Amino acid sequence: MSARSRQRLELGVLLTPATLFLIAFFVVPLVIMMVMSFLMPGLYGGAEWEFYPHNFGRILGFADPMFEEFDPVYLAIFWRSVRIAALTVLCTFLVCYPAAFQVARLPERWKNFCLFLIALPFFTSLIVRLFVWVLLLRQTGLINEVLLDLHLIDRPLDMIYTDGAIIVGMVYIYVPFMFLPIYASVEKLDWALVRASQDLGAGPVRTFLRVIFPLTLPGVIGGAIIVFIPALGNFVVPEVLGGAKVLMLGNLIEQQFLAARNWPFGSALAMLVMAAMLVALFIYVLTEGRRGSDPALGL
Amino acid sequence: MSDQIVTLENATRSFPVPEGHRIYALRGIDLEVSRNEFLTLLGPSGCGKTTLLQAISGFIDLEKGRILIDGKDVTDVPPHRRPVNTVFQNYALFPHMSVGDNTGYALEIAGVPSAERRKRVAEALEMVGLKGLENRRPRQLSGGQQQRVALARAIIARPKLLLLDEPLSALDKNLREAMRIELKTLQHELGISFVFVTHDQEEALTMSDRVAVLNAGQIQQLGTPRAVYDEPATTFVATFVGASNLFEGSRDGNRVITQDGIAIQSNRPAATNAAVTALIRPEQFSLVAANDQPSLDIDVDQVVFVGSSFELLGHTAGGRKLTAMVPASGRQQIGAIEASRKARLYYDPASVHLIATPEAAE
Amino acid sequence: MRIARTLGRGSLALYTIIFFGFIYLPLALIVVYSFNANPINMMTWSGFTTDWYLQVLGFKTKISENALYLESTDQLLAAVRNSLVIAASTTAIATVLGTALAIAIHRYYFFGKSFYRVLLFAPMLMPDIVLGIALLIFFVAIGAHLGLVTIIIGQCTFLISYVFIVVSARLAGMDRTLENASADLGANEWTTFRKVVLPQLMPGVLGGALLAFIISMDDLVITYFISGVDITTLPIFIFAMLRRGIKPEINAIAVMMLTFSFVVASLGLYFRSRQK
Numbered sequence: 001m002s003a004r005s006r007q008r009l010e011l012g013v014l015l016t017p018a019t020l021f022l023i024a025f026f027v028v029p030l031v032i033m034m035v036m037s038f039l040m041p042g043l044y045g046g047a048e049w050e051f052y053p054h055n056f057g058r059i060l061g062f063a064d065p066m067f068e069e070f071d072p073v074y075l076a077i078f079w080r081s082v083r084i085a086a087l088t089v090l091c092t093f094l095v096c097y098p099a100a101f102q103v104a105r106l107p108e109r110w111k112n113f114c115l116f117l118i119a120l121p122f123f124t125s126l127i128v129r130l131f132v133w134v135l136l137l138r139q140t141g142l143i144n145e146v147l148l149d150l151h152l153i154d155r156p157l158d159m160i161y162t163d164g165a166i167i168v169g170m171v172y173i174y175v176p177f178m179f180l181p182i183y184a185s186v187e188k189l190d191w192a193l194v195r196a197s198q199d200l201g202a203g204p205v206r207t208f209l210r211v212i213f214p215l216t217l218p219g220v221i222g223g224a225i226i227v228f229i230p231a232l233g234n235f236v237v238p239e240v241l242g243g244a245k246v247l248m249l250g251n252l253i254e255q256q257f258l259a260a261r262n263w264p265f266g267s268a269l270a271m272l273v274m275a276a277m278l279v280a281l282f283i284y285v286l287t288e289g290r291r292g293s294d295p296a297l298g299l
Numbered sequence: 300m301s302d303q304i305v306t307l308e309n310a311t312r313s314f315p316v317p318e319g320h321r322i323y324a325l326r327g328i329d330l331e332v333s334r335n336e337f338l339t340l341l342g343p344s345g346c347g348k349t350t351l352l353q354a355i356s357g358f359i360d361l362e363k364g365r366i367l368i369d370g371k372d373v374t375d376v377p378p379h380r381r382p383v384n385t386v387f388q389n390y391a392l393f394p395h396m397s398v399g400d401n402t403g404y405a406l407e408i409a410g411v412p413s414a415e416r417r418k419r420v421a422e423a424l425e426m427v428g429l430k431g432l433e434n435r436r437p438r439q440l441s442g443g444q445q446q447r448v449a450l451a452r453a454i455i456a457r458p459k460l461l462l463l464d465e466p467l468s469a470l471d472k473n474l475r476e477a478m479r480i481e482l483k484t485l486q487h488e489l490g491i492s493f494v495f496v497t498h499d500q501e502e503a504l505t506m507s508d509r510v511a512v513l514n515a516g517q518i519q520q521l522g523t524p525r526a527v528y529d530e531p532a533t534t535f536v537a538t539f540v541g542a543s544n545l546f547e548g549s550r551d552g553n554r555v556i557t558q559d560g561i562a563i564q565s566n567r568p569a570a571t572n573a574a575v576t577a578l579i580r581p582e583q584f585s586l587v588a589a590n591d592q593p594s595l596d597i598d599v600d601q602v603v604f605v606g607s608s609f610e611l612l613g614h615t616a617g618g619r620k621l622t623a624m625v626p627a628s629g630r631q632q633i634g635a636i637e638a639s640r641k642a643r644l645y646y647d648p649a650s651v652h653l654i655a656t657p658e659a660a661e
Numbered sequence: 662m663r664i665a666r667t668l669g670r671g672s673l674a675l676y677t678i679i680f681f682g683f684i685y686l687p688l689a690l691i692v693v694y695s696f697n698a699n700p701i702n703m704m705t706w707s708g709f710t711t712d713w714y715l716q717v718l719g720f721k722t723k724i725s726e727n728a729l730y731l732e733s734t735d736q737l738l739a740a741v742r743n744s745l746v747i748a749a750s751t752t753a754i755a756t757v758l759g760t761a762l763a764i765a766i767h768r769y770y771f772f773g774k775s776f777y778r779v780l781l782f783a784p785m786l787m788p789d790i791v792l793g794i795a796l797l798i799f800f801v802a803i804g805a806h807l808g809l810v811t812i813i814i815g816q817c818t819f820l821i822s823y824v825f826i827v828v829s830a831r832l833a834g835m836d837r838t839l840e841n842a843s844a845d846l847g848a849n850e851w852t853t854f855r856k857v858v859l860p861q862l863m864p865g866v867l868g869g870a871l872l873a874f875i876i877s878m879d880d881l882v883i884t885y886f887i888s889g890v891d892i893t894t895l896p897i898f899i900f901a902m903l904r905r906g907i908k909p910e911i912n913a914i915a916v917m918m919l920t921f922s923f924v925v926a927s928l929g930l931y932f933r934s935r936q937k
């Protein structure tokens with residue numbers, strides 16, 4: 001066998017199983033879901049093979065006149081999800097940036113140790129990390145206990161089952177996602193530029209605003225994207241920390257699939273999440289031009 | 300108003316090393332920089348010259364001693380408040396700003412309105428020969444152009460003093476030589492003092508009003524280029540600046556006798572030390588005798604043709620290595636020397652400089 | 662002036678300590694309170710006990726004789742077993758496929774390679790829930806029974822990407838000249854692969870495997886949708902318990918899960934740092 005065709009054979013052996021697997025179990029399911037979002041919901045679950053734009057219509061404004069009036073609740077849920085996800089990104093950023101900045105400037109050994117500490121929670125189960133906050137934020141939770149014991153409050157605070165609780169939970173979970181890109185960005189910073197800025201008369205604050213932050217922005221944007229996307233479609237956190245009161249896109253989708261059995265509608269909602277993800281990625285790629293390349297994150 | 304723009308008194312700074320002790324980058328340095336002066340800090344790597352520069356600009360704190368700039372004690376003043384600007388070795392141009400924004404940065408920070416800023420940026424860029432390049436980005440410029448932007452950026456705010464940290468080391472030879480002239484001209488035009496750091500002694504000699512030769516955290520000599528070259532204060536300066544033949548020995552009348560029996564005549568006055576080192580630069584040797592000049596005989600190991608001169612590398616009978624530099628016009632003698640492998644080197648006792656050998660070991 | 666600077670740096674350092682405290686304090690708290698002897702109010706300390714752990718592990722304890730708890734222990738053990746079986750299977754499959762992909766992309770040229778490489782990031786970027794329901798629809802559409810197999814397949818879709826990234830990073834850092842030396846000394850391709858490439862690649866492969874294992878054990882969302890009614894995994898078990906109402910045993914289970922994750926992750930990260 002010639003070297004060339006043997007190479008082809010090797011390549012084939014290596015590439016084919018995984019590719020087939022991914023096509024069969026990744027691409028195809030997504031395509032089916034996309035198709036499903038345009039189908040009419042069957043009476044007892046499942047779907048009819050008929051083009052039905054009203055799955056999207058229910059959300060966007062043109063509902064099926066046979067069944068309902070347009071209920072803006074879906075849009076409201078969508079916007080609430082976007083809002084909460086955005087706030088999560090903001091809070092995660094505020095929490096992470098100073099710490100990532102500091103860690104990037106530590107000597108080698110400390111740096112690695114801190115990175116280890118950051119990576120560790122990433123490997124624990126989401127549900128465990130959320131569970132903690134239930135215990136902390138409940139009416140009978142630790143925070144209320146302590147505050148009551150210290151007589152700082154008379155009645156327990158209403159913390160859980162609010163938007164705030166969800167944000168706290170999501171921030172807690174997504175901190176490692178935001179920390180690492182920012183850290184990578186700060187590490188690459190050329191400190192001669194900081195000195196140059198100070199040399200030219202800019203104090204620490206001006207230097208940060210004019211030099212440090214703009215140059216670490218790529219990391220911030222990267223982190224924002226990889227926090228925003230999962231935050232948007234999250235249903236576990238709103239369920240555990242938001243209870244029945246706060247409904248987000250993720251909960252809605254879950255309901256449609258498991259309770260309401262309206263799969264086409266659920267698919268349409270999922271498409272919405274995917275659309276948001278694509279928009280976010282698009283923005284990322286757009287800003288790539290200005291930034292140059294970003295190191296791939298290998299965890 | 301004093302004559303000095305910068306005064307350092309007993310500047311001392313040390314750093315801890317992994318082995319446990321501390322090394323002293325600056326050992327009690329006293330230095331005064333005059334107004335409108337081009338001063339070069341010259342020395343090998345690790346001598347403290349960059350540390351000294353950073354102490355003046357404020358990026359390094361002094362353990363002991365103080366710094367005065369234009370009469371004011373700035374020892375505790377942070378870098379962004381000192382009226383000093385620096386041209387960094389790798390230029391440190393802000394990659395996310397245009398050339399114009401880079402140049403005008405100091406003015407922007409100082410709150411100068413944008414119309415005036417634009418005008419002064421244009422002036423500064425023209426002054427360094429980069430007219431019209433305001434809208435380019437640093438990465439679109441060549442090394443030489445980037446360096447000029449760094450210059451423009453540093454001078455635009457009319458600092459009292461400009462510090463340059465080996466700014467020419469990243470440039471190729473021709474560009475470097477051209478920039479030397481330009482920097483010297485610029486300094487005259489601006490009328491502010493330049494403190495220039497380099498390890499290249501040719502740069503130091505060609506550009507400076509005065510040179511400070513540093514080694515191991517101390518200034519070995521501070522003087523005009525000629526003084527440093529013709530009359531080095533220590534053997535370190537003698538060997539670092541220019542090539543040298545050193546004869547360490549003890550004084551006996553107007554001769555210096557070395558341990559291997561060589562006698563060097565010198566008419567120069569020396570310090571009261573009996574122990575001195577005589578210095579004869581290679582170019583002070585001649586193959587032609589004049590007026591009863593003393594001489595040294597050597598066995599010639601190598602004759603190197605350098606174009607405008609010949610370099611003779613040889614050793615005395617006692618094994619001491621010597622270098623001589625003779626003009627190319629002495630071609631005929633060179634031929635004879637190459638044949639016989641021996642040479643007689645004449646020198647003028649009046650120009651043999653004597654360095655007092657320090658009594659205690661360093 | 663210097664005081665201001667030191668203050669600035671000091672407060673940043675202080676903030677960083679608080680930051681790490683924010684991350685780890687809650688976890689430390691549930692470890693502490695898992696020993697709390699209060700059966701009613703979990704966060705009011707009434708004494709030290711290891712009973713909750715014993716309870717979970719199946720021993721009868723003083724704290725409660727309610728039969729319900731025994732049942733939940735059986736369910737718990739089933740969940741743990743399922744999680745481990747799934748994790749082992751997915752790790753095996755994903756490691757093999759992911760490593761093969763990494764080698765293919767790194768060492769060979771083919772049409773659309775860079776495009777494909779970018780596409781491999783898609784499963785990781787895709788929100789869990791979208792992937793989960795897509796898989797659910799798919800499996801139902803082809804009439805598959807939702808159970809262990811569907812979970813394993815579903816998890817592999819994104820685990821392959823994780824393994825791919827880890828092994829790729831390792832491949833990128835490998836010295837090709839060693840293989841040239843091996844060939845020069847007479848080894849054919851397969852031998853070179855076996856004796857030179859594979860040993861060097863091993864840390865990356867192991868790292869990828871470890872990563873896949875942990876992510877599989879911890880996966881909640883995707884497994885949730887495609888597990889059907891028969892199969893429960895550990896994360897889903899806890900999730901369900903949380904929905905029904907918090908019992909102190911959850912605390913003990915959570916701490917055990919935490920410990921397990923920490924130990925495995927520490928090992929993994931430790932090996933990765935040694936390979937560098």
